[in-house]
Amino acid sequence: MKMIRKASAVWRGTGRDGSGALSSGSGVLSDTPYSFKTRFEGDPGTNPEELIAAAHAGCFTMALAFGLQRAGFTPDELSTEAAVSLDQDGAGFKISRSALTLRGKVPGLDEAKFLELAHDAEQNCPVSKVLNAEITLDARLEP
Template sequence: MKRTASASWTGGLKDGQGSISTQSGVLSNTRYGFAARFEDGPGTNPEELIAAAHAGCFTMALSGQLGEAGIVAENLTTTAAVTLEKVDGGFSISAVHLDLVAKIPGGDQKAFDEAANKAKAGCPVSKLLNATITLNAKLES
């Protein structure tokens, strides 16, 4: 299976602008640029897209891990925070923090923690990233 996305850019780094599109059409010529990446300007940026991908991948993987343990969550909500740092004259994604809230009536904390940690380590986006990945997992009954 392969999925594709494309990006185009015109102009210089700070005064230029680009657009990103995805095969599914969810993003279609979506604007991105220096201000969106480094100054909270309008548009998206690669780190935001990585955060979305990681949150989605982890949450789906967790649903699978819980299912293997015979648990079905009422709701799983994950926020991923990607850290971009300037390192040795360049930039690096050094960390991702996953903040999870799971509503599982009558849920077992030990089984939940085990499933969450397996999902954090095993989701394909986690495996792709060369960053420290941390997790705060809250179980609500």
């Protein structure tokens, strides 16, 4: 099976003073604003790193849900935050890290098996595979 998902960006002006909009094929993003200020100064809007963080958190969490299902477990809840780091790299920048923080509630599952399945999902979700960055995982099974 092969899937292709599309998104687009439009930019007007210089890198620092210009602005752009992002749209996705699904319509979830529709002319969503982004700019230097949304990326580096916290203005309202989004930025590529935030979108990568959302993609990584979503992909990893879904991969873990499938892994739990294959192992015979049904989670009450899996909650993941991805913190993507953008660092200076010479004259430019690079995404150097995606730190996943996972908290899960899975009835009947012990900590060791939870960590095994979480690490497998972290290594094998498609977004983890595409990122050329350090990926860390802090996972905890909660009562």
